[in-house]
Amino acid sequence: MHKKPLSKQIYDARWCYLFVLPCSILTGMFVIYPIGMSWYFSLLDWTGFTKEAKFIGLQNYYEAVSDKFFWDAFIRSFIFMFGTVPVKIVLGFIIAVFLNNQVLKLAPFFRTVIFMPVVTAIAIIGIVMTFVFSPFNGPANKFLMSINLTSAPIDFLGNPDTVLPTVMGVYVWKWLGITMMYWLAALQTVPQDVYDAAKIDGAEGFRLWIHIILPIVLPFAIVIILVEAVGALNVFPLIETMTAGGPFFSSEVMEVYIFRTAFVTDSGTMPRLGYACAAGVFWGVAVLFITVLQGLWMRRTRRI
């Protein structure tokens, strides 16, 4: 069969290309161009707002991978991810299972309450939480002391040992509602006759969920984990408003590190946009690598 020339194929599909054009232009402007420029900037010794920018090849990358604080922030980002995602997945699932029960009359109310932090501005939550966890008259400490769990107030955000778990806890609370919604959506794809059949076969309670429902919703779990993992690596506004990465870098994740080097710091020296871009590109590639790994895992799981 004679194949049409490419120009003819394009002409025949001209309307499709026309409709794709606006999206392509916007993607090019706001996604492709910034990514390309950040790669280019990462090869420069540049403050970001002077005319002078010197091409230095891969020197910024070399400096980044030689910097202890870069790797500390890098590892801390993954600690944050591994510390929050499993908790959100498990908690979200448990809550979704309870709230998916049609018998529970107050399910819509609880769904709303749990979802409410999701729609609250993250910067507001960050600032409010600094007061909640304040050792001086903060409600968290007042509560702990009232039940005699601690005799002295705990400096949740000022103690290097407690700051990251505290921010992680706030993160889980803030975004738990969205994980719950993902699970609810997944659970609602399970047909009612599956429940009925399981009951007839004598599968109830824990066994019903482990052996019948979970295998059905497992493909959703992979997607949820993927979305949650990428989300947990993007926590800049919460950390910046709650701790700005402190004390002494204890809560500095990669995004805060990049921000700190891209702008004038408290120390009062010039910013280093070129270096920050190198750190950002490195970080972006690392996140992409993880996403690809998860994609491969998802494909493998589907085959199983």
Next chain:
Amino acid sequence: MKKKKELKISRRTVMKGALAAGAMMSAGSIPSKLFAGEYNIPDPLKPLPTTGGNMRWIDSGDMKGVFWKKLFPEYAASRGITIEYDGLPWKEINKIVPIAIRNGTVHDVFQLPLGMDPGVAVAEGWVQPWDDYIENIDEWLAAFPSGVYLPGVNQFNGKTYGTCLTANKRTGTCLLYSEKYMSEAGYDPQAGRMTYSEIRDAAKKITKNGNGQYYGWIIGGNQVNRWEDVVHTFGQVGGAHSGRGGFTNRHINFQNGKFQIASDQYMEAVELLLQLKSDGSAFPGVMSMNAPQARALMPQGAAGMIFQGPWCIGVWGRDAPDWKYGIASEPVPDGKEAQPLYIAEGGSNTFWLSANSTMGPFAGDLIRFMGTEQGQIYWAQTVGAADPAVNPDAVAKAGLTGPSAQALAMFAKNILVGPNPIVRNKDVGVVAAKSRVPDPSLALVIQGLYTGQLKGVEAQLKDCNQRYEDALDKAVEEARADGANVTRDDWVFPNWDVYSNYGAEKYQEL
């Protein structure tokens, strides 16, 4: 009965009047005295444009903001323009101004981010000179004390690019204390400068008296520059003579041109902070609050002492007028005489005019007025010691009393003008532009020592000192590679007498 005649003014009449007034103002034909406000704003020296417009102004706020918010509406009304003012903390200025410069939306009048070399701003074409907008600028400049306007600092290529209305003769680490708590602890800081031991003992006693309700000392510990400011100034008081300002001045002993972060005086100051913590005298939670939050807790009775700047005076006066507090000089290490503190020549709060601004005539007219004696008196009366007016005669005539007057007297007694390498060699500015504070900075090292994440004061400060030396060497090397004529010897001032001001004649001796 005859009906009493009422004065009826319709909305249309009011609008007509307002329009007429606006037209008169925009024509620049009405004397500003017609606007009976708090300030007597003189007529412009030459007619201003009649096109009106909106002037955007950004600075670091605090008491400056309090003053501008009172003056700007009156000034704007008198000139037929509007003024949009943003008073923001330095941390925000440091982020916003560079971004606004990058995208061409910077305010008409702005302050440069901390540590940014003004020479870069001029060379990059971000700013324009004030000379065309301040009438008789030479005469105007002559009225300022010597050393405020200097080539390489705020003047470039024979033009004035930066205007200063305030002096930099102040410190940000005074001892501010609750009179009640301090008196109950048996101390009176007004009787003489307190020693480190006395500070420690007073903090312990206040904490004991507080019985969990209040503590001896507080600091905004997550604002890292506070740690560095305290150690730097206390170190100076202890005898570690050094400069103030950006990376290329701060912590450098100009007698030998070396950083002195690892000096005994710095170590003693760090140890004092650690002892306040180990004694249990520090307010719980200092690591999770910034300086304004810590400052706000003082009048609430949360702590007895804070090492902060005179800007607290205005804020406390406004927010807690009945609270009794005192202000005193920084403490001195035991058995030592307090040594002078140093500032570099030049003023503070330098205002720059955006190169893209079309509001230059109005900005220049306003700055010119603020530089006159009357403008300076107005400034001093509101801002007080927080940002002292640069004209000493105006400050004297402002009739300041109480803590403001006390703070100004204290600064006059304690602070001298020290050497400034950039005044000696303008190419030092190129080094400033190339320099990067190494990670972790001194501020972060002190924070790390305080939280216990770093161990060993001496070892940490020695490492930090070496990092700073290496960073300055590297910046000098890079500047030289770019053609700057500069060496580390530019930081050595062998004729510096640490007990006298370093003036123009001293630079000529070099």
